Amino acid sequence: MDLIDANQRLLAAAERLYYPRGIHAVGMDEVRAEAGVSLKRLYQLYPSKEHLVAAYLDARDERWRARLRTHVERHAVDPGERLLAVFDWLGLWFAEPGFRGCAFVNAFGEIGGDAPLVLAVVQRHKVLFREYLLDLARAYPTPDPEALADELLLLAEGAMSAAAVLPEPRPDVAARARRAASALLAAASVG
């Protein structure tokens, strides 16, 4: 097995273990075993757990945003509909088995304080999500796309938190967020 293979297996194993259980609950040896990689290789690729965690989050960021982008592009063309499609996708995500909230917010709560590499990846993810919403908002007829993007960002972030934390039976969080987003779109529209 070469380095590239081992790397992919490690990242896949990290995803399978870290997201459902949290980071500090999963030891390096468990990741190693799940990936079928020797500890030597692991530390050759990632000199510390923090590096591995940052890489896991980085990979998750790419995948998460790609999935969102794909859904939006496939299901809407009108700028307003595209912004609302973000919330439809959130609803699909929330309904997936094993959903446990935003991995980045969770990681921040768990090790945000001391882990600069991880903090940087978390912040970058949120900035990139915000920029994606801003891209969509710029296509929408509103005088202040930044404000609109920020407002929708807050709704989306709130939906992720609420979907993760609220006990069952919970109101359909994504649908509520979509309704609010629709109202904000109408309020921000110049047409």
Add this chain to the structure above:
Amino acid sequence: MDLIDANQRLLAAAERLYYPRGIHAVGMDEVRAEAGVSLKRLYQLYPSKEHLVAAYLDARDERWRARLRTHVERHAVDPGERLLAVFDWLGLWFAEPGFRGCAFVNAFGEIGGDAPLVLAVVQRHKVLFREYLLDLARAYPTPDPEALADELLLLAEGAMSAAAVLPEPRPDVAARARRAASALLAAASVG
């Protein structure tokens, strides 16, 4: 020192240590030392760390909601203004030194999976916050106070996440949330 005293000192110490640093980063002995209480007393009051953490979160929940309620009652009488005052208070909270996001969301990310006592307190806190918003929304002239409360809850939750995670310089998250809340209020109003 009697049990009541020791309990108060422990809860105060837990608050000072757990919120800024996270839960798993603070050991029982450190809480004991900060509180000036013997380990024996600690385990007499809380038979495990999970019990102590749950009690810390419970106390924080009470204090957090009381502070919010006090601010809202002191600064607004009109129902719409009261709902908006929630976001003003969030802005004050975010600006406090040491702000590190919602302690309950952080605790969920850190140990949500396996810690039923903690999970229950987290969920209860969010439910009570939602009920408070619902109380305020019921005084507002809208056909669906539940929907309005849920929408504002999402904005508030999103603001907490964004204020915690987004890197500096960050947009004034609470003000953005307030603006969005204002738009949602207008959209929900029957008058």
Add this chain to the structure above:
DNA sequence: TAGCCTAGAGAACGCGCGTTCTCGCACGGC
């Protein structure tokens, strides 16, 4: 075949945790 580099398996190390146990001591009832 002999030597050598590499890699895997996993033992070992040092540490910090949650929890329990031990010890010595002060204080209250007879």
Add this chain to the structure above:
DNA sequence: GCCGTGCGAGAACGCGCGTTCTCTAGGCTA
């Protein structure tokens, strides 16, 4: 005065972690 009970102080224990080290085996070159 004396015994027992409860207390604080902190040592001890068992465990699991992140990280490093050791041993062994195999395949490559000459």
